[in-house]
Amino acid sequence: MIRPLPDGTTLVHIGPYKTGTTAMQGALWEARPALAEHGVAYPGELAHEMNASMAVALGRVDPGKDLDAFRQRWFDLVAQLRAERPRIGVLSSEVYCEATAEGARTVLDTLGPRTHIVITVRPIVRLLGSQWQQYGQNVPVPPYDDWLRAILDPAAVGEPDGRTGGEGVTPSFWRRHRHDLLVERWVDLVGGDRVTVVVVDDRDHRGLPAAFEGLLGLPEGLLRPPVDKTNRSLTFAEATLMQTLVDRTSGAPWSSADHGRFIRFGAARGLQAAPPDPAAERLLTPGWAIDRALEVGADMAVRIGASGARVVGDLGLLSDRALAPAEGENAPVATIDPGAAAALAAGIISKLTGVHPRPEHRDLAGPVERAVWSRHRAVVEEWDAAREREGARASAARELARRARRRLGGAS
Amino acid sequence: MSHLAKSLLHVPDATGGMNAFAVPTWWASLEDERVTRDEDERPDVTVVHVDGLPHDRTLLVVGGVAELLTEPTLAGLESWVSEVRAIHAAAAAPVHLAVSLDEVTSLEQLLALAAGRRWPRFDVAAAAAHTRQPGADPVPPQSVPGGQDAARAYADALVAQVEVLLPPAWQTAADGAADATACISRALDTDPDVGPAAARVLRDACRAALAGLEADGVTVSGPRDALLWPVPAERGLVPIDVAADAALEVMLGVLERPVDLAADRPVVVPVAELPARALLARLGGGR
Numbered sequence: 001m002i003r004p005l006p007d008g009t010t011l012v013h014i015g016p017y018k019t020g021t022t023a024m025q026g027a028l029w030e031a032r033p034a035l036a037e038h039g040v041a042y043p044g045e046l047a048h049e050m051n052a053s054m055a056v057a058l059g060r061v062d063p064g065k066d067l068d069a070f071r072q073r074w075f076d077l078v079a080q081l082r083a084e085r086p087r088i089g090v091l092s093s094e095v096y097c098e099a100t101a102e103g104a105r106t107v108l109d110t111l112g113p114r115t116h117i118v119i120t121v122r123p124i125v126r127l128l129g130s131q132w133q134q135y136g137q138n139v140p141v142p143p144y145d146d147w148l149r150a151i152l153d154p155a156a157v158g159e160p161d162g163r164t165g166g167e168g169v170t171p172s173f174w175r176r177h178r179h180d181l182l183v184e185r186w187v188d189l190v191g192g193d194r195v196t197v198v199v200v201d202d203r204d205h206r207g208l209p210a211a212f213e214g215l216l217g218l219p220e221g222l223l224r225p226p227v228d229k230t231n232r233s234l235t236f237a238e239a240t241l242m243q244t245l246v247d248r249t250s251g252a253p254w255s256s257a258d259h260g261r262f263i264r265f266g267a268a269r270g271l272q273a274a275p276p277d278p279a280a281e282r283l284l285t286p287g288w289a290i291d292r293a294l295e296v297g298a299d300m301a302v303r304i305g306a307s308g309a310r311v312v313g314d315l316g317l318l319s320d321r322a323l324a325p326a327e328g329e330n331a332p333v334a335t336i337d338p339g340a341a342a343a344l345a346a347g348i349i350s351k352l353t354g355v356h357p358r359p360e361h362r363d364l365a366g367p368v369e370r371a372v373w374s375r376h377r378a379v380v381e382e383w384d385a386a387r388e389r390e391g392a393r394a395s396a397a398r399e400l401a402r403r404a405r406r407r408l409g410g411a412s
Numbered sequence: 413m414s415h416l417a418k419s420l421l422h423v424p425d426a427t428g429g430m431n432a433f434a435v436p437t438w439w440a441s442l443e444d445e446r447v448t449r450d451e452d453e454r455p456d457v458t459v460v461h462v463d464g465l466p467h468d469r470t471l472l473v474v475g476g477v478a479e480l481l482t483e484p485t486l487a488g489l490e491s492w493v494s495e496v497r498a499i500h501a502a503a504a505a506p507v508h509l510a511v512s513l514d515e516v517t518s519l520e521q522l523l524a525l526a527a528g529r530r531w532p533r534f535d536v537a538a539a540a541a542h543t544r545q546p547g548a549d550p551v552p553p554q555s556v557p558g559g560q561d562a563a564r565a566y567a568d569a570l571v572a573q574v575e576v577l578l579p580p581a582w583q584t585a586a587d588g589a590a591d592a593t594a595c596i597s598r599a600l601d602t603d604p605d606v607g608p609a610a611a612r613v614l615r616d617a618c619r620a621a622l623a624g625l626e627a628d629g630v631t632v633s634g635p636r637d638a639l640l641w642p643v644p645a646e647r648g649l650v651p652i653d654v655a656a657d658a659a660l661e662v663m664l665g666v667l668e669r670p671v672d673l674a675a676d677r678p679v680v681v682p683v684a685e686l687p688a689r690a691l692l693a694r695l696g697g698g699r
Contacts, residue, residue: 237652244656249663258663267659274573335646338565341596341655346573348662349588353574353581368663371670372584375534378671379580382540 002214002312007039007087010111011118011215014186015094016176018127018134019120020200020208022048023225025092027209031223039087040216043080052077053093057103064257064364078110088216097176104189115194117186118215120208121179121304122200123318125293129283129325131177133234135170136243137268140250142169144239145329148289157296179318180303192308199313202323211312231272235280237336238271241344258366262351270347277337284328294319421460421526422470422504428495429480430472433516434458442519454504460519464527468505471526472496473512476598476638477618484605484641486617493621500630509625511634528633534669539583551576551585554593560600562645566658567593584666591665595635595658596650601642614641615653633668637661 005011015021028035029047044052051061055070081089091111097119099107108115128148135141142150150156150169158174158181176182187195198211209223234242245267249259298319305315317323355369357376365373426434439447439458446461457470474480481488500507510525521531542549551574554567570592576585604611618640626632632639637657645651 241652241655244652245659248656248660254663262663270573274569333652335649335651336655338562338648338650339569341650341658342566342569342592343573344655345588345592345659345662346570346575348659349570349585349592350573350575350577352588352662352666353585354577355581356578357580368667371668372581372666374671374673375536375539375584375666375669376578376580378534378536378673379540379583381673381677382536383580386540 002211004217005088005116005215006114008114010081010089010091010115012096012107012111012115013090013092013118013120014096014099014182015120016097016179016182017094018130019094019122020225021092021094021120022228022231024120024208024212024223026226026228027212027223028090028092030226034222035090035216035218036086038216038218038222040090040218041081041084041086041088042090042092043077043084048093049073049077049091050093050095053091053095056106057093057096057099059100059103063255063260064362064366064369066364075110090216094176097182098172104186108189115190116215117190117195118198118212119179119183119186119195119309120198120200121183121300121318122202123293123320123323124177124179124297124300125285125290125324126202127177128289128293129285130233131170131173133239133242133283135173136239136246137264138246139170140247141243144283145286148286152289152292152296178300180300180307183304183307183309187307187309192310195307195309197304197307197309197311197313199311199315199317201313201317207313214312232276233283234271235276235340236283236330237280237333238276238340239283240333241336241340242268242271245344253367255366255368257364258368261366262348262368266348266351267344268347270343270345270350271340273347274339274343277340280337280340281330281333282326284330285325286329287327290321290324290327294321294324418463419461419465420468420505421462421465421523422454422468423458423460423522424470424472424499424503425456425458428492430474430496432475433473433522444519447519457504460523460526462523462526464523469508469526470499470503470505471508471510471522472499473510473516473522473525474639475511475513477641478605480639484610484614486614489614489617489621493625496625496630497628500625500628507630509630509632509636511632511636511638513635513638525634528631528668529670530634530665530668534583534587534671536671539580542582549582551582551589554589556593556597558597558600558602560597560602560645562648562650563593563596563600565648566596566650587665587669588662591635591661592658595637595661596654598635598638599640599642599654599657600645600650602644604642604644606641608644608646611641611643612651615643617641619653635661635664 013021013024025048028042032042035042051065051070052074055061055067056074061067061070077091096107132141132144132147141147147169151173156168156174158178183195183197196215198208201207209225210220213220213223246263249263301315301318304311352372355372355376357373357380361370361373423434424431426432448459448461450459480492482491496507496509508526508528512525512531514531516522516525524531524533551571553571556563556567570589574585574589576582601611606614622632622636622639640657643651643654
């Protein structure tokens, strides 16, 4: 039985990445009317207010976005919570896990002393494949085996005393996933009595929502993570295809704004939205990497247990071999199912068709977005001109009809 | 000359499968005062005085790779690359390689290609006339020349998956589907001149050669995947580099078919569409 948080609390779920955050944000978002009936508020206009959270926690936003506008949006969310005065308010974003010192302080100072931090943790061994895939959708990354060797090198993992590793390949991995250091950091900031660690057991799909229901004092079964087919893992061939595309678009002449909009949130989403080829090989993790990740997980469990934070779930899962992913090594792949190949392009095309024909393009738009905006805008302006022409013709016809009626009336 | 020419477009005469249109009779048929030729200084180059280019260019219009290589070998590729490099080194202005799979038939088309644009241009009137309703008309089925099974499967899957999110974007979706399908069709060879392994080596070499030319300062526009040697599908599957080429071709197609909206056109911004910050700025207020 989980003890509910006291009334007046603001629960801040800080992730980290790949620990069920998208599922919980979706569940909270879809349950907002029911949450309100139980005095719980989940403010915002999106299930995940990622850029607003980034603006405050990290001092940056995605390429092409307006930092000041999103920073203001975060303060607006907090103002909304203050105005509603819910029994419990909830903010959730995995980007808080990487908050700068200033960002963390701003979040805590703004939300006040009744803030409670919730950290969801999963076994590192289960995060390796999904994080490699995630990075591969954004930036060029080495092949999985090379990446694993770099990430799981003791120097990269960091020292037992808590110092994190160097700035090697994808340095944010351990900034995000030294879960023990993350817990200790936030315990230092707010105290152990205001930090709850939820250990996610992937075999129990009700475990995570049930933990949140307990913390929020909600009836069992109220939070139901939506089925999200757009966030599935890629097959090995799909991941290779995605990385081939990212390798080609991560530098000049492609802009980071276009890359983010049309590759990361277009091509990658297109691949994920399509059903995977059942014959395609999934990503396999070598045995040595599984062993090493379980060791790291065991060390983390010890430190989290000693941190003073409340723990919901079994820290033993962090080093449980039964939770290890499929073991093996993928043979290089050079071809892909035509449906998956098409999904990549379909994701880009669909994203292009979402470029709004507003009167002026966004200041921070990349060259591709500007080009497609010009097309859509020209179509809208052509429609407007056609309407004006039709209006003029209709007026002329009405005038002719009026004159005809007068003439006929005069003749009778 | 009466008009104010801002830059010069140097067009070498037809050579080695490049600039096939550029023969004296074609230039003469244009009867355009912007077209000049100095038989004493550069007897093999026609110069066009143009307004729209950012700087002088030497234009090479090329079709598919098979038309350029004297033989489908690495030596044949090297020979063509050497010829481009030689022109680039000797030309009065840097070479722009415009890939066009259609014959050049007008000066307007030539200038569009020289500017890095596709031809024909985006037809605003046709796109506007098509539909105003979201999702009212699906992207049409795509034809696959040659009837390759993998290309056919690709095209069908693509059309089934594309969404048109906003009404004015139907033509963008249709163009994207057509560009990607055309790229796949070009890349997958049903009638190969070389074996599968040799074709893959040649395709990789073509890609490296293009990158090398670009590193030397040659610019490229148009469906540049046509300069990569085609390869066979493998047991009904699409080579991954080909799939990536097709995805990139979607973005390149849009990038190279924009609309030049008049800078001084009247823009009426409905207040409801203005972000609050922009509205404040327009009203002269601060934050």
